[in-house]
Amino acid sequence: MAEHTIKAFDDEIDRLRGLIAEMGGRAEAAIENAMLALQRQDLALAAEVVEGDKRIDAIEAEVEKLVIEVIALRAPMANDLRDVIAALKIVSVIERIGDYAKNIAKRVPLIATNKRLLEPMSLLPSMGQVAAEMVHDVLNAYAARDPDLAQAVVDRDAVVDDFYNSVFRTLVTFMVENPKTISECAQLLFVAKHIERIGDHATNVAEMVYYAATGQTMPERERGGTDAQAEI
Amino acid sequence: MTPMTQDQSNLTIANPKMSARDVKVFYGEKQAIKGVSIDVDMDHVTAFIGPSGCGKSTFLRTLNRMNDTVASARVEGEITLDGEDIYASSMDVVQLRARVGMVFQKPNPFPKSIYENIAYGPRIHGLAASKADMDVVVEKSLRRAGLWEEVKDRLHDSGTALSGGQQQRLCIGRAIAVEPEVILMDEPCSALDPIATAKIEELIHELRGRYAIVIVTHNMQQAARVSQRTAFFHLGELVEYGVTSDIFTNPRQERTKDYITGRYG
Numbered sequence: 001m002a003e004h005t006i007k008a009f010d011d012e013i014d015r016l017r018g019l020i021a022e023m024g025g026r027a028e029a030a031i032e033n034a035m036l037a038l039q040r041q042d043l044a045l046a047a048e049v050v051e052g053d054k055r056i057d058a059i060e061a062e063v064e065k066l067v068i069e070v071i072a073l074r075a076p077m078a079n080d081l082r083d084v085i086a087a088l089k090i091v092s093v094i095e096r097i098g099d100y101a102k103n104i105a106k107r108v109p110l111i112a113t114n115k116r117l118l119e120p121m122s123l124l125p126s127m128g129q130v131a132a133e134m135v136h137d138v139l140n141a142y143a144a145r146d147p148d149l150a151q152a153v154v155d156r157d158a159v160v161d162d163f164y165n166s167v168f169r170t171l172v173t174f175m176v177e178n179p180k181t182i183s184e185c186a187q188l189l190f191v192a193k194h195i196e197r198i199g200d201h202a203t204n205v206a207e208m209v210y211y212a213a214t215g216q217t218m219p220e221r222e223r224g225g226t227d228a229q230a231e232i
Numbered sequence: 233m234t235p236m237t238q239d240q241s242n243l244t245i246a247n248p249k250m251s252a253r254d255v256k257v258f259y260g261e262k263q264a265i266k267g268v269s270i271d272v273d274m275d276h277v278t279a280f281i282g283p284s285g286c287g288k289s290t291f292l293r294t295l296n297r298m299n300d301t302v303a304s305a306r307v308e309g310e311i312t313l314d315g316e317d318i319y320a321s322s323m324d325v326v327q328l329r330a331r332v333g334m335v336f337q338k339p340n341p342f343p344k345s346i347y348e349n350i351a352y353g354p355r356i357h358g359l360a361a362s363k364a365d366m367d368v369v370v371e372k373s374l375r376r377a378g379l380w381e382e383v384k385d386r387l388h389d390s391g392t393a394l395s396g397g398q399q400q401r402l403c404i405g406r407a408i409a410v411e412p413e414v415i416l417m418d419e420p421c422s423a424l425d426p427i428a429t430a431k432i433e434e435l436i437h438e439l440r441g442r443y444a445i446v447i448v449t450h451n452m453q454q455a456a457r458v459s460q461r462t463a464f465f466h467l468g469e470l471v472e473y474g475v476t477s478d479i480f481t482n483p484r485q486e487r488t489k490d491y492i493t494g495r496y497g
Contacts, residue, residue, distance in 0.1 A: 001495075002490055002495040003495065004493070004494045005494050005495065005496065006494060009494065074494075075453055076493070077452070077456075077480050077481075077492040077493050078480060078481060078482065078483050078488075078489050078492055078493050079493060080493045081480070081481060082481065082482070215481065215482030216482075
């Protein structure tokens with residue numbers, strides 16, 4: 001894209017985009033590390049994820065301040081305006097994604113190492129992987145202003161939802177058969193729900209990226225029928 | 233009249249007050265306007281924006297034949313007011329300029345009293361039969377121009393003694409006094425401070441609907457604030473014409489986008 005006549009404006013837009021890239025990278029890493037901590041029962045890594053969320057929150061505040069300055073001082077128009085408004089909305093969503101990763105990490109000490117949990121836990125790493133990839137891809141879509149990639153992220157959310165339904169059924173069945181694990185399985189249910197919410201939030205970011213890139217709202221997608229997710 | 237061409241316009245204007253079709257303006261050999269087609273209506277304020285030399289003021293001046301006063305200027309194409317060709321030989325230019333009034337960049341009150349500045353037009357057009365009638369016209373015009381409360385006690389002071397913003401509102405009042413249908417404004421705020429500018433912008437908002445208003449402005453924020461339709465001119469062409477909020481959030485043409493985001497040139 002051509003440069004602005006006022007170069008300082010380009011610098012501010014670049015800084016904004018850099019901050020969002022950093023924030024997204026940190027959120028993606030937080031999801032992966034939280035899931036790794038859960039699998040390995042690595043309490044130190046879990047604590048690191050909780051601690052790292054502070055930086056994500058700080059970037060959100062920094063972006064908000066910068067966006068307000070840009071709007072006040074530069075009066076951005078057209079794609080610039082859509083870019084900065086999207087930035088403002090995206091950071092509040094990534095902040096939520098960071099919170100979910102933090103919440104998963106906080107549950108790690110509550111889920112004691114227990115070989116009996118291997119079966120119900122088996123799907124969670126793959127589910128977490130898909131959600132982390134959605135976050136990764138949606139930030140690439142933002143960086144490249146790529147509406148097709150944003151659309152692909154939205155489409156992928158169905159995979160996370162399917163995972164969630166499978167995990168939910170597996171855990172409920174497992175709890176019925178192994179009542180002594182109910183406390184830990186309930187924690188795992190929350191973990192699954194957090195990942196499912198991360199997928200939804202990545203989808204929201206994708207919609208904002210699509211709007212910023214095209215000026216059009218993303219075509220409404222078909223919602224799935226009656227599944228467990230709707231009631232839970 | 234044929235509709236505006238699709239590539240220039242995102243709009244369909246149902247009841248155009250003025251229409252231009254394939255208008256070309258030449259200054260001697262040089263072509264300043266290269267085939268512009270546009271409709272403007274009564275219900276919306278239309279802003280013309282574009283970089284210096286893009287032809288927006290030249291085009292504005294074709295709408296009440298101000299270019300007639302430039303010896304080397306030649307206008308081709310068709311411009312109508314209520315369907316009537318304003319360049320037809322039967323058109324009375326003095327009458328046309330009463331129907332299509334103009335406000336200029338620099339306030340230019342006559343070196344006469346405030347009262348006389350307003351009364352001059354109605355008098356030569358025979359719009360007031362008596363002194364009492366004229367008093368009514370003067371008060372009504374000054375009220376509509378948002379100036380009455382500030383000058384009602386000194387109507388016989390010189391118009392040139394007013395502040396710049398008041399002078400510009402006086403000029404708008406003078407245009408209104410002859411009951412125009414269209415008001416053309418060529419950079420009406422460029423010589424004014426922000427407060428005086430805001431008063432003119434508020435006035436434009438109040439006058440909307442009563443007159444078709446077309447404003448040329450260098451200030452894109454002003455176009456965004458006062459207009460509902462925006463036309464972007466570049467190198468003598470009408471690049472894009474659309475709903476103002478669309479033009480400023482999601483322009484269709486690359487050239488429009490580059491200009492309004494500050495990437496032009």
